[in-house]
Amino acid sequence: MEKFPVINLEKLNGEGRAETMDKIKDACENWGFFEVLNHGIPYELLDTVEKMTKEHYKKCMEQRFKEMVTSKGLDGVEAEVEDMDWESTFFLKHLPESNISQVPDLQDNYRKVMKEFALKLENLAEELLDLLCENLGLEKGYLKKAFYGSKGPTFGTKVSNYPPCPKPDLIKGLRAHTDAGGLILLFQDDKVSGLQLLKDGNWVDVPPMHHSIVINLGDQLEVITNGKYKSVEHRVIAQSDGTRMSIASFYNPGSDAVIYPAPALLAKETEEKQVYPKFVFEDYMKLYSGLKFKAKEPRFEVMKAREDNINVTLDPIATS
Numbered sequence: 001m002e003k004f005p006v007i008n009l010e011k012l013n014g015e016g017r018a019e020t021m022d023k024i025k026d027a028c029e030n031w032g033f034f035e036v037l038n039h040g041i042p043y044e045l046l047d048t049v050e051k052m053t054k055e056h057y058k059k060c061m062e063q064r065f066k067e068m069v070t071s072k073g074l075d076g077v078e079a080e081v082e083d084m085d086w087e088s089t090f091f092l093k094h095l096p097e098s099n100i101s102q103v104p105d106l107q108d109n110y111r112k113v114m115k116e117f118a119l120k121l122e123n124l125a126e127e128l129l130d131l132l133c134e135n136l137g138l139e140k141g142y143l144k145k146a147f148y149g150s151k152g153p154t155f156g157t158k159v160s161n162y163p164p165c166p167k168p169d170l171i172k173g174l175r176a177h178t179d180a181g182g183l184i185l186l187f188q189d190d191k192v193s194g195l196q197l198l199k200d201g202n203w204v205d206v207p208p209m210h211h212s213i214v215i216n217l218g219d220q221l222e223v224i225t226n227g228k229y230k231s232v233e234h235r236v237i238a239q240s241d242g243t244r245m246s247i248a249s250f251y252n253p254g255s256d257a258v259i260y261p262a263p264a265l266l267a268k269e270t271e272e273k274q275v276y277p278k279f280v281f282e283d284y285m286k287l288y289s290g291l292k293f294k295a296k297e298p299r300f301e302v303m304k305a306r307e308d309n310i311n312v313t314l315d316p317i318a319t320s
Contacts, residue, residue, distance in 0.1 A: 004207055005031055010038035012131075025135040032232030033197050033216045035209060040127075041120045043211045046187060049117050052110045053245055057161045060105040061088045065163060074171065081171045086238040088161045094118040095155035096254070114157070118249065121185050121213075122155055125251035128183060128215060136225060138264055146224055146262070147182055149254025149281070154181075160246040162194060165238035173236030173244070178296045179218040180288040181252030186214040192244035198233040206234075219284070219296055220253055223276040226261035226269070231296065255282040277304035 005027040011020045027034035065088040069075050074084070092114060093099040100111050129143040147153045162173040173194050188195060188208060195206040195214070206214055219231045236246070253259055260278035277300055287299055 004204065005034040006037065006207075006209070006212070007034050008037050009040070021131065021135060024131055028132065028135070028217060028229045031197070031199065032230050033206060033214065033234070035207070035212045035214050036128075037209070037212050039124055039213050041117075041124065041213065045113070045117060045120065046211050048113055049187065049247065050189075050245060052107075052113055053159060053247060054161075054243075056106065056110060057088065057243070057245075061090070061161065062163070064088070065161075075166055077167055077170050079170065082175075084171070085174045085236075086162060086165045086168075086171045087173055087236070088163065090159050092118070092157040092159065093155075094122065094157065094249075095153055096151040118155070118157060121157075121249045122251065124213065125155075125183050125185055125249075129251075132221070132229075136228070136262070136265065137268070138262055142262065142264075143182075143221075143224065146259065147220075147251070147253040147257055149257035151254050151256075153254055153257075154252045155250065156252075157247060157249040160248070162192075162236060162238060162244040162246065164241055164243065166240070168238040168240050171238055173238040175293045176233050176235040177292050178231040178233055179216065179250070180220070180285060180292070181218040181250045182220045183251045184216045184218060185249045185251065186216070187247040187249075188214060189242075189245040192239055192242035194236045194239055194244050195246070196235055196237060203235070218250070218252070219288075219299070220259050220281065222296075223259050223300070224262055226265055226273065226276050228265065253281040255280075255285075257281045259284070276300060278307050279303040 005023060007020060007023050007027065011017065024034065072084070074081065090103065092103060098115070100106070100115055126144055130140050133140055133142050165171055165173070176198070190208045190210040193205060193208050196203040197206060216234065217229050217231050221229050222231045257280070258278065259281055261276050266275065283306070284299070284303060287302055291299060
């Protein structure tokens with residue numbers, strides 16, 4: 001198996017830039033995932049986020065999770081569980097408006113740190129989108145603009161913990177799926193593994209690395225690139241030892257953004273190729289919410305069938 005792509009972003013600033021851009025291009029075209037080091041987010045901040053997240057789980061969520069497991073009889077299952085995940089989660093919204101001050105049980109210093117972390121991740125997401133534009137031959141800022149809608153992108157974080165599981169062969173930490181949105185930035189535990197992606201029919205471990213950020217592409221980037229870049233199925237395997245921390249931040253289109261293949265990329269197609277659908281992001285999310293753990297292709301087909309109803313005047317790129 002080829003080695004999982006790990007990319008040192010520091011090398012973009014010197015003579016290693018061309019080689020680094022090639023690595024990003026290859027990762028986007030052939031993996032849908034890559035891991036970045038020297039990404040500009042201070043390591044001290046990452047350490048603080050990890051420490052506070054693990055403390056918050058212990059203090060506020062661990063007992064709740066144990067009670068849920070007992071109430072649903074999950075500790076004694078004998079057959080594969082196909083409708084639940086072995087995870088304890090809470091969600092934070094950052095854009096277009098933050099809800100961090102309203103989320104219960106968070107200490108004020110934890111709220112402050114997560115706000116700071118979200119800002120750093122937002123900047124990193126936008127830098128990475130411009131690197132993707134460069135590799136695709138799109139004008140700088142195209143992808144950010146494509147995500148913008150009328151109020152800017154949506155950006156939020158899913159904070160998850162995957163506690164030790166007594167039956168990891170019968171219960172997934174998180175069932176296989178592709179991500180619906182745009183660009184996903186994951187800060188994961190560097191000691192307890194579990195994240196896997198599907199490549200060439202095989203499940204491949206995403207290596208836990210200290211202070212790295214794992215990047216993966218969502219369904220919207222597959223549509224905008226007309227399949228040149230693809231979102232990839234991934235899952236979390238529950239572990240019998242150790243609690244795995246996972247902080248996944250989703251840089252997604254605004255709810256009213258109209259998503260469609262970039263015309264500049266379609267113009268470059270030398271052979272006839274299936275053109276992905278055009279749709280309003282919110283409509284896709286409504287469909288996805290009930291079909292998250294199903295194949296993505298039928299979702300695209302449903303959106304294609306509805307495409308005649310799209311009001312192009314909503315489209316910030318077509319009208320600017």
